[in-house]
Amino acid sequence: MLEVQHLHKVYPNGTRALTDVSFQVEDGEFLVVIGLSGSGKSTLLRCINRLIEPTQGKILWDGTDVTAASGAELRGIRRQIGMIFQQFNLVKRSSVLTNVLAGRLGYVGTAGSLAGVWSSADRASAVRALERVGLAEKAQSRADALSGGQQQRVAIARALMQNPKLILADEPVASLDPVLSHSILQYLEQLNREEKITVICSLHFLDLVHRYATRVIALKDGEVVFTGLPQEIDKARFKEIYGEDAIEVKAGLSA
Amino acid sequence: MPVTIPLASLILPGLGQLLSGRRARGLSILGLTLTLLGLIWWSLTPQDLSPETRPIPLKGDPANLYWLVVPVLIWAWNVWDAARPNVAPGWIPALLSTTMFFVIGWQVAEINPPVLASNIDRVMLIVRPMLRPDFIQPRAEEREGWVEIIVPCPTEAPAAADSSTGEITLTVDATCGAVGETLTVAAAGLTPDVPVELVWQSPIGDFFVLREADDPTRFRSEQPDAQGGLTTALVIPNAIPPGVDPTMPQEQRLYLRQSRPLGGWELSTNGGFILQGIYETIALALMATTLGTLGAFPFSFLAARNLMGGNAFTLVVYVVVRTILNIVRSIESLIIAIVFVVIIGLGPFAGMMAVTVHTIAALGKLFSEVIEGIDPGPIEAIRATGANWLQIVRYGVLPQVVPAFTAFTIYRWEINVRASTIIGVVGGGGIGFFLIQWINLSDYRAVSAAFLAILVVVQIMDFVSARLRERLA
Numbered sequence: 001m002l003e004v005q006h007l008h009k010v011y012p013n014g015t016r017a018l019t020d021v022s023f024q025v026e027d028g029e030f031l032v033v034i035g036l037s038g039s040g041k042s043t044l045l046r047c048i049n050r051l052i053e054p055t056q057g058k059i060l061w062d063g064t065d066v067t068a069a070s071g072a073e074l075r076g077i078r079r080q081i082g083m084i085f086q087q088f089n090l091v092k093r094s095s096v097l098t099n100v101l102a103g104r105l106g107y108v109g110t111a112g113s114l115a116g117v118w119s120s121a122d123r124a125s126a127v128r129a130l131e132r133v134g135l136a137e138k139a140q141s142r143a144d145a146l147s148g149g150q151q152q153r154v155a156i157a158r159a160l161m162q163n164p165k166l167i168l169a170d171e172p173v174a175s176l177d178p179v180l181s182h183s184i185l186q187y188l189e190q191l192n193r194e195e196k197i198t199v200i201c202s203l204h205f206l207d208l209v210h211r212y213a214t215r216v217i218a219l220k221d222g223e224v225v226f227t228g229l230p231q232e233i234d235k236a237r238f239k240e241i242y243g244e245d246a247i248e249v250k251a252g253l254s255a
Numbered sequence: 256m257p258v259t260i261p262l263a264s265l266i267l268p269g270l271g272q273l274l275s276g277r278r279a280r281g282l283s284i285l286g287l288t289l290t291l292l293g294l295i296w297w298s299l300t301p302q303d304l305s306p307e308t309r310p311i312p313l314k315g316d317p318a319n320l321y322w323l324v325v326p327v328l329i330w331a332w333n334v335w336d337a338a339r340p341n342v343a344p345g346w347i348p349a350l351l352s353t354t355m356f357f358v359i360g361w362q363v364a365e366i367n368p369p370v371l372a373s374n375i376d377r378v379m380l381i382v383r384p385m386l387r388p389d390f391i392q393p394r395a396e397e398r399e400g401w402v403e404i405i406v407p408c409p410t411e412a413p414a415a416a417d418s419s420t421g422e423i424t425l426t427v428d429a430t431c432g433a434v435g436e437t438l439t440v441a442a443a444g445l446t447p448d449v450p451v452e453l454v455w456q457s458p459i460g461d462f463f464v465l466r467e468a469d470d471p472t473r474f475r476s477e478q479p480d481a482q483g484g485l486t487t488a489l490v491i492p493n494a495i496p497p498g499v500d501p502t503m504p505q506e507q508r509l510y511l512r513q514s515r516p517l518g519g520w521e522l523s524t525n526g527g528f529i530l531q532g533i534y535e536t537i538a539l540a541l542m543a544t545t546l547g548t549l550g551a552f553p554f555s556f557l558a559a560r561n562l563m564g565g566n567a568f569t570l571v572v573y574v575v576v577r578t579i580l581n582i583v584r585s586i587e588s589l590i591i592a593i594v595f596v597v598i599i600g601l602g603p604f605a606g607m608m609a610v611t612v613h614t615i616a617a618l619g620k621l622f623s624e625v626i627e628g629i630d631p632g633p634i635e636a637i638r639a640t641g642a643n644w645l646q647i648v649r650y651g652v653l654p655q656v657v658p659a660f661t662a663f664t665i666y667r668w669e670i671n672v673r674a675s676t677i678i679g680v681v682g683g684g685g686i687g688f689f690l691i692q693w694i695n696l697s698d699y700r701a702v703s704a705a706f707l708a709i710l711v712v713v714q715i716m717d718f719v720s721a722r723l724r725e726r727l728a
Contacts, residue, residue, distance in 0.1 A: 102640060162640055
């Protein structure tokens, strides 16, 4: 269980990205975070694995205080949390296989990994992870030779290499064609259901939220304005979250 | 507009502008006025001439006082500008001050175009030998013999003159004599039918080729007989160096020299030095580039803001490393070489160290800028996997920077070859070490051969470097 308690984040330039954010995530949930651009979704996700340092507040994960961890302990927490990004964040000049293997970095020794030496077990599981996202035959291609949707699948394979208990997905489909959105989210849904991996995912399109979320929290100007089930977001709530001028758009194809 | 603003500018130029919030303009006006006044003061004060100082023609000329009109006009303009902001045109002080800077600058630089034309004949003194670069020479058999002669005669007459080399023996009718006296020399063992050159060696070792008595533009050339014998007369030349007491007996020498063409060409002595120097230069540049790149590598990561911005300690390291790199980079490798020549002594090692240090600083900066320009996304992703700092660098940073690093290194190699040609001028080894000596000896044939060798090497390096970098792009 993940518990976020009274989380605040103020950037050095004075921007208040998060203000007193508190919520809980039970194991096995598919929690979707919604809100306008700049509402603090990305900051919130990055505070959970401390890519961004929270200014104040506590994050407890299975009883461990993430906010108090440092050094090796923090890296030990991070390696159990997979992360997927809007821009895929693959190393473009490296091969697909190397990108996937990088997911193991938290588990392997420094010297071996610096030399680029990987155990056959790691290589085998990297190939399995790629098979799982249907890209085994692309293992030797350079990452930037792949399409956007394929790159995001490689990123999912990289996250899988961490044997994660939790996956953070920061707008995983915002840079993709609507057609591909479902394909990516279905991979996440599959991991969530079959492997019992908790997923915390930020999304833009409400129809995707309705389709995949088991629970939703909404952020507005860094504050939680809604927590509940996806069905509870009606027109009135929608305007509350996105402002009076917002019009709901659909991601397109329904699954 | 309160009257105090123009009044403030009347008291101190730029003050009114400063007070009314136009800080950049106010400071510029104040700085410009002070600079102009300082320049006029400098040009008016007479130069304190000691024997070693070179006189500056402009200094101390009272006519420079007229320049005061420029700051006075700018002062007046500045009051106008303070009273009516954005009305007084900025080109007025700009034109006034640049005119003054250019006229005084022309005088300080001692620009004197007629000199270019009046000494044109001197050009040929350099150009003519340079047209015959001293790199190869016709193969020839060189032979010589010499005999010692005391000039003038000491009170006790010296023993019989003693010839040295085995093959050519010289006998002189007198072992000593005064300047202007005639000697008769008899030689045996010369190569028959090969002309003989007569050369006089002064007490300090300078050589003078003797000239024809009736035509001083021609060197003397004697023909030995079929048995290799020669008897000829010569007048003792005045070879006593300035400042030496001419009455004091000194050992001088007469040389007979023969040069028999063997056909074909060979590397001249200087040509051999050039090859050695060029090889030293290339080796020096190669070592300096390799060591410099290895040295720049760790520094570049420490000088990259995006990697070091994490916490206060790394930020301090970043600032310190960055500052050191900037300072060292701004010092010419030639200057660094002077320091290393003092520490290490003359030779290529000192030059290599200097070029290496400069390479570390220059590449460290360039590399760190490459690192700062990389996509932060993959780094974030690698960090999120629980990787440590070294792993983040290896998997998130290196793949992104290696192509640019390689291109910069090759480019630096090209720069280092050029730096290594000149580093020898201050004693850092390589071709420059020979070049500066030939320049000082006015041996323009060797100088031009060295220039040509440098030209060829630099051209080849440019070509190779451009091709390699093309491939990387």
